[in-house]
Amino acid sequence: MIGSYVAVGDSFTEGVGDPGPDGAFVGWADRFAVLLADRRPEGDFRYTNLAVRGRLLDQIVADQVPRAVDMAADLVTFCAGGNDIIRPGTDPDEVAERFEKAVARLASAAGTVMVTTGFDTRGVPVLKHLRGRIATYNGHVRAIADRYGCPVLDLWSLRAVQDRRAWDHDRLHLSPEGHTRVALRAGQVLGLDVPADPEQPWPPQPPRGTLEVRRDDVHWARQYLVPWIGRRLRGQSSGDHVTAKGALSPDDIRSRIAAVA
Numbered sequence: 555m556i557g558s559y560v561a562v563g564d565s566f567t568e569g570v571g572d573p574g575p576d577g578a579f580v581g582w583a584d585r586f587a588v589l590l591a592d593r594r595p596e597g598d599f600r601y602t603n604l605a606v607r608g609r610l611l612d613q614i615v616a617d618q619v620p621r622a623v624d625m626a627a628d629l630v631t632f633c634a635g636g637n638d639i640i641r642p643g644t645d646p647d648e649v650a651e652r653f654e655k656a657v658a659r660l661a662s663a664a665g666t667v668m669v670t671t672g673f674d675t676r677g678v679p680v681l682k683h684l685r686g687r688i689a690t691y692n693g694h695v696r697a698i699a700d701r702y703g704c705p706v707l708d709l710w711s712l713r714a715v716q717d718r719r720a721w722d723h724d725r726l727h728l729s730p731e732g733h734t735r736v737a738l739r740a741g742q743v744l745g746l747d748v749p750a751d752p753e754q755p756w757p758p759q760p761p762r763g764t765l766e767v768r769r770d771d772v773h774w775a776r777q778y779l780v781p782w783i784g785r786r787l788r789g790q791s792s793g794d795h796v797t798a799k800g801a802l803s804p805d806d807i808r809s810r811i812a813a814v815a
Contacts, residue, residue: 556590556628556744558600560664562618563633565607565792568799571727574810578799582728583631584807585737589746590629591804600627602801608793611635611649615656618798623663630660631707631740633670639684639691641786646687650694654701661702668743669699670707677716678725679771680779705743712739717756724778730814 569581
């Protein structure tokens with residue numbers, strides 16, 4: 555019976571790819587918060603989302619972790635390091651050392667700290683060559699979780715997100731359905747009786763031809779890949795002028811989800 559929850563992380567936890575009716579993002583953490591709030595008496599649940607897109611591990615540790623520690627919530631979800639891992643020349647062993655220090659700090663204050671692994675990028679253009687690096691980092695995350703008694707939201711093993719419909723058009727962030735399935739899996743990790751199976755098969759689709767796939771890849775490269783590379787070269791981040799969502803009411807989250815359902 556978790557009465558308070560704080561979400562810490564980057565664009566994944568902010569909910570990029572899952573827009574609400576006002577354009578602000580919902581995302582798996584907000585949806586997961588509703589699952590938790592449904593098990594509490596009305597008004598007896600506190601939720602804060604501190605995540606901001608584009609943040610590197612050290613930025614999350616500096617800006618978000620101290621606030622999460624001060625809140626001393628029953629549950630903290632901690633997803634960080636992904637933006638570090640995809641940068642050229644990054645050493646996943648070194649990132650994991652800094653990740654563990656943050657987990658230790660959170661675990662000293664929170665009731666439970668849930669950590670997340672990275673996704674399997676086997677089908678993602680550009681990122682699929684980083685699959686080995688991500689797998690190495692995931693191994694560290696699981697080992698750290700063992701040392702500190704953290705439940706693990708294992709995104710690598712979530713087969714449902716291997717379908718392209720689980721992803722936004724930018725192929726870097728989840729779609730609303732993808733975020734929903736992650737929220738359901740998070741509930742399962744904590745032993746909740748969730749309302750649907752996150753691994754429920756997707757409806758069948760007609761096969762795509764080679765020309766259609768190639769056309770989609772060209773459009774994606776122009777629309778998303780080139781701007782992303784440009785930001786990296788200029789030292790810019792998609793979250794440079796973004797502030798965290800902060801404290802959110804489960805009722806407000808429910809109404810925003812219903813408005814775009």
